[in-house]
Amino acid sequence: MSQPADLPDAKAAFAGRATPIATADTHFVNGRPLQGNRPDGVQSVLLGMGCFWGAEQLLWQLDGVWVTSVGYGGGLTPNPTYEETCTGMTGHAEVVEVVFDPAQITFEALLKVFWESHDPTQGMRQGNDRGSQYRSAIYVDEGLLAAVKTTRDTYSAALLAAGRGGVTTEIAPRGAYYMAEEYHQQYLAKNPGGYCNIGGTGITCPSGNEV
Numbered sequence: 554m555s556q557p558a559d560l561p562d563a564k565a566a567f568a569g570r571a572t573p574i575a576t577a578d579t580h581f582v583n584g585r586p587l588q589g590n591r592p593d594g595v596q597s598v599l600l601g602m603g604c605f606w607g608a609e610q611l612l613w614q615l616d617g618v619w620v621t622s623v624g625y626g627g628g629l630t631p632n633p634t635y636e637e638t639c640t641g642m643t644g645h646a647e648v649v650e651v652v653f654d655p656a657q658i659t660f661e662a663l664l665k666v667f668w669e670s671h672d673p674t675q676g677m678r679q680g681n682d683r684g685s686q687y688r689s690a691i692y693v694d695e696g697l698l699a700a701v702k703t704t705r706d707t708y709s710a711a712l713l714a715a716g717r718g719g720v721t722t723e724i725a726p727r728g729a730y731y732m733a734e735e736y737h738q739q740y741l742a743k744n745p746g747g748y749c750n751i752g753g754t755g756i757t758c759p760s761g762n763e764v
Contacts, residue, residue, distance in 0.1 A: 581739035601690030603679025607749030617658025
C-alpha cells in the first residue's frame with residue numbers, strides 16, 4: 554500500500570484498539586525495565602530519526618542513557634501496530650523513547666547527538682526510507698521545548714550556511730507513546746546483520762555542552 558502524502562485527520566485515521574499490543578518487558582541489552590521502576594531524577598524524550606532500529610542502537614550506547622525502547626508517537630491511532638503505522642494512516646512517527654540522567658548527559662548534549670546523527674531536512678522520509686513514519690520528530694515535556702527550539706535554530710543556521718536545506722523536524726509537546734512489538738525492541742542487538750538506514754549530514758551542531 555502506498556502512503557498518502559499528508560498525515561490523516563482524526564476522521565480518516567485508523568481506529569486502533571483500546572488495549573496495548575504485546576511487547577517486551579525488559580531491555581534486551583541492559584536488562585532494565587522498559588516501562589516503570591525508573592530512578593529518581595531521570596527525564597525522557599521521544600526522538601524520531603527515521604528507522605527506529607538504528608536510532609535506538611545509537612542512543613542506548615550513550616553514557617547517561619538509562620534505558621531506551623522503540624514505538625510510535627505523534628499520531629492519532631491508539632495502540633497501533635507496525636503494519637498500521639507503515640500505511641501512514643495512524644499519523645505516527647517511529648520514535649525512540651530515551652530515558653536519561655541529566656546529571657550524566659545534559660539534554661543539550663543528547664540533542665546534539667540527535668541533530669548530527671540523521672538528516673532533519675528531508676520531510677516525510679529519511680534517506681531511501683520514505684513515508685510519514687520516517688519523519689524527523691521530537692516530542693517532549695513542555696518544560697524542555699525551549700531547549701529543543703534553541704538547538705533547532707542553531708543547527709538550522711549551520712545547515713543553511715553549509716548550503717543545506719532548512720530543518721523540517723516536527724517539534725511538539727509529548728503526547729501518547731505506544732511501544733512497538735517485542736521483535737522491534739533492540740532489534741539490531743538481536744539481529745546484528747539487520748539493515749537500518751541512519752546517517753547524518755556531516756554538519757556539526759554548535760553547542761556549548763558536550764557529552
